Amino acid sequence: NAGVTQTPKFRILKIGQSMTLQCTQDMNHNYMYWYRQDPGMGLKLIYYSVGAGITDKGEVPNGYNVSRSTTEDFPLRLELAAPSQTSVYFCASSYSSVSNQPQHFGDGTRLSIL
Amino acid sequence: SQKIEQNSEALNIQEGKTATLTCNYTNYSPAYLQWYRQDPGRGPVFLLLIRENEKEKRKERLKVTFDTTLKQSLFHITASQPADSATYLCALEWNNDMRFGAGTRLTVKP
Numbered sequence: 001n002a003g004v005t006q007t008p009k010f011r012i013l014k015i016g017q018s019m020t021l022q023c024t025q026d027m028n029h030n031y032m033y034w035y036r037q038d039p040g041m042g043l044k045l046i047y048y049s050v051g052a053g054i055t056d057k058g059e060v061p062n063g064y065n066v067s068r069s070t071t072e073d074f075p076l077r078l079e080l081a082a083p084s085q086t087s088v089y090f091c092a093s094s095y096s097s098v099s100n101q102p103q104h105f106g107d108g109t110r111l112s113i114l
Numbered sequence: 115s116q117k118i119e120q121n122s123e124a125l126n127i128q129e130g131k132t133a134t135l136t137c138n139y140t141n142y143s144p145a146y147l148q149w150y151r152q153d154p155g156r157g158p159v160f161l162l163l164i165r166e167n168e169k170e171k172r173k174e175r176l177k178v179t180f181d182t183t184l185k186q187s188l189f190h191i192t193a194s195q196p197a198d199s200a201t202y203l204c205a206l207e208w209n210n211d212m213r214f215g216a217g218t219r220l221t222v223k224p
Contacts, residue, residue, distance in 0.1 A: 004157070033211075042118065042203070042214035043158070058211060090157050100146050100165075103212070105157030 002026050006091050006106035013081045013113050021076040021109050023091030031094045032074040033058070033103065034066065036087040043090065049074055081113045116142045116208060120215040127194055128223055135189040135218045137204030144206040147180055147187050152201045152217065161202075162189075194222045 007022045025032065030051045035043040045058030049068040063085060065077045074093075078085060088110050092103040121136035137147070145166050150158035164171045164180045164187070171178045177190040191198050201217040 035214075040123070040216055042216045043205075044214075045211050048211060059213075092157070100163065100207075102148065102160035102163065103158075105159070107155070107157045 004091055004093055004104050004106035006089075006109050008109060009107070010110045011112070013078075013111065015081060015083065015113060017081050018077070018079050019081070019111075021078075021089055021091075021111070023074045023076070023106060024072050025074075025091075025093040025104070026072065027093060027095075027104065028071060029093035029095050029104070030071070031096065031101075032068065033092045033094075034064070034074070034076045035090045035092065036060065036085075037090060037108075038087050046076065046089075078111075083113045085111065086113045087111060116140065116206075116213060118204065118206060118213055118215040120202075120204060120218045122218055123216075124219045124221065126221045126223060129195060131194055133191040133194050133198065133220055133222070135202050135204075135220065137187040137189070137215055139185050139206055142206065142208060143182065143185075144208060146207040147178075148205045148212070149176075149178055149187075149189050150203040150205060150214075152203060158203055191220075194220075196222050196224050198222050 004025045033048045034046040044060045047066040049055045088108045092105045094101040094103045117140045119138045148163045149161045152158045179188045201219045203217045205212045205214045
């Protein structure tokens with residue numbers, strides 16, 4: 001079992017470029033999440049999905065988009081990269097409702113916008 | 115607005131001692147609280163979940179308490195080992211998603 005896999009592990013973008021952060025899970029979890037983690041700050045929820053075809057905004061969604069066409073995959077798209085989006089991005093999944101189930105995290109994508 | 119505070123950025127203790135980490139929250143009453151461990155360059159790993167009607171939960175050398183009156187959770191690691199060195203995050207259920215604290219970096223010295 002690979003769990004939650006994120007690619008790429010590192011990336012440097014120029015301002016205004018776009019990219020997609022990939023996330024896939026092999027645990028057949030319905031719920032998937034994208035977080036960003038900045039130094040000295042807690043994880044902030046960007047978007048989440050409760051199943052294929054259903055997505056919703058989290059705490060900090062501006063500048064990002066997501067899609068969920070399959071149970072396994074939940075890509076995060078940055079359309080016009082800005083320096084404020086420099087961060088470590090984590091994808092996570094859980095079996096059901098977030099509050100009473102553990103979340104399983106990938107190892108993150110470290111993104112720098114220059 | 116809701117606020118989560120973990121007691122300090124860093125905690126240094128000697129091997130064999132008990133580490134106690136604090137998670138305080140305001141302006142909310144979560145039904146669940148979770149603790150995670152995060153190693154450098156890795157994603158968080160789930161450790162324990164405690165419900166609002168549970169006062170205490172144990173797992174091997176780990177113990178979590180949840181005081182809804184004080185709005186505080188304590189996370190204890192007994193007989194600490196250098197391998198316990200990591201950042202520990204608390205997370206609170208909030209309106210069907212989770213809110214995370216910034217974490218406490220624990221260093222256990224041999």
